[in-house]
Ligand SMILES: Nc1ncnc2c1ncn2[C@@H]1O[C@H](COP(=O)(O)OP(=O)(O)OP(=O)(O)O)[C@@H](O)[C@H]1O
């Protein structure tokens with residue numbers, strides 16, 4: 001019930017309304033039920049009861065007397081009609097309060113899923129880049145989709161268990177008022193049944209935990225596989241992915257089967273045991289202790305329903321146990337992402353009038369050294385190109401410039417302010433970024449360029465497309481900028497995708513444009529067009545480009561060659577040797 005306590009803390013208002021409505025509905029049900037004994041006595045009559053049981057009908061029981069006194073104190077006479085009215089009224093009131101409670105449960109459940117999803121999404125988007133890099137995408141999707149949904153279902157199960165518990169207590173209370181001896185025996189019997197079947201709940205909880213773990217693993221493997229289907233198919237290696245996925249799916253199947261089996265076992269075991277105990281009770285009450293019939297009938301109803309509701313509480317609890325681990329897993333993921341939150345508010349306004357200067361910067365990826373005493377200067381208004389072998393740290397320089405990564409030693413200066421004292425959110429707004437791997441959103445070309453920013457017009461989109469050398473091909477498409485690009489941009493060629501991403505980087509008129517191998521997939525003509533754009537933009541903005549492309553080296557004002565964990569500024573001679 002730690003789970004329900006956590007929900008109560010998170011939604012105190014909603015859950016209080018729910019509890020009060022449940023309590024009122026229980027009381028209404030109790031009032032309706034208390035009219036049952038007088039009703040039966042009126043209907044069956046003392047004679048009939050005596051004839052059935054073969055013993056003389058004793059006088060009214062204490063309970064019945066109390067009930068009738070309570071009714072007469074509010075002016076209700078013990079007639080058949082009045083008793084029936086009270087029963088109908090009790091059921092009607094119970095239904096109304098139950099409706100209020102269930103509405104609260106339903107709304108809160110939807111809210112639980114929504115809040116968990118948003119909390120997870122925000123925590124992940126605000127987390128450090130290094131943290132994000134280590135998160136399997138499938139794990140995140142699974143947390144947002146299934147874990148949030150299972151948490152919400154667990155809340156419903158918990159709330160339903162409380163509803164049943166209140167009803168069970170009301171029926172139990174009435175049974176107790178009718179005959180405390182009989183009820184005591186029933187409590188012992190009920191505890192025995194619940195205790196005996198509790199091991200089925202434990203089995204379900206374990207299977208639920210396994211389900212949580214397996215779903216994460218399955219979804220992580222699935223997203224990984226889906227991202228590399230093309231090479232798998234091309235080399236006829238689909239069966240390898242199939243093996244991994246099938247293993248997880250079969251394990252998951254086992255866990256689900258176990259849940260089904262223990263759920264069904266609990267259903268039948270409970271019912272059998274409860275019925276057995278009630279039959280024994282009726283036999284003892286009428287056969288041995290000669291209790292009067294209406295009293296036994298009402299006791300059977302009250303205890304029977306109390307048993308049935310306690311049983312339902314356990315069944316709901318079993319379902320809750322099945323999904324609970326998803327909630328804790330999701331909460332853990334949120335807490336871990338929150339702990340890894342990126343520090344963005346250095347405070348100082350970024351100006352970027354003169355340069356970005358790396359001053360003896362050291363950087364390691366988890367003990368893997370990339371830079372030692374790296375120094376370089378990215379001059380404002382100039383085009384700086386980085387060249388160097390694969391793995392020499394070019395992309396890492398960009399990530400440090402954007403402050404996605406922070407150096408372990410040395411300083412990165414933005415004019416005269418260390419980058420870690422700068423308001424990073426503001427700094428990033430001045431940047432246009434074209435990543436090394438271009439993945440587009442499954443939407444229109446226009447949306448991929450504006451990213452849904454409502455302040456950008458169609459003219460802005462066209463200007464950006466022209467500047468990126470993409471206007472010609474886009475305007476030739478039947479739907480123009482409204483063309484859907486397909487899943488991850490699959491309906492466009494690699495070079496076309498690259499130009500769309502360049503247009504996206506240019507649309508906000510950035511102060512610093514970063515291109516990580518942005519022209520690698522372009523044909524000489526498109527590449528020349530982009531280079532011309534870059535040359536025409538020179539002076540208006542600063543460009544930092546990674547490129548092995550001769551053109552981008554020729555157009556550069558400064559070229560840095562990466563080697564051995566540091567950067568060397570090439571002189572004109574080296575530069576022209578590079579473009580030979
Ligand atoms: N997230 C990471 N965790 C650990 N090591 C990393 C990580 N990213 C990069 N590296 C390592 O850091 C080094 C520099 O990587 P980087 O991506 O900066 O190279 P690069 O010069 O951009 O290479 P390429 O031309 O292939 O894109 C490489 O040796 C790489 O293996």
Ligand SMILES: [Mg+2]
Pocket residue numbers: 394395396436516
């Ligand atoms: Mg790179």
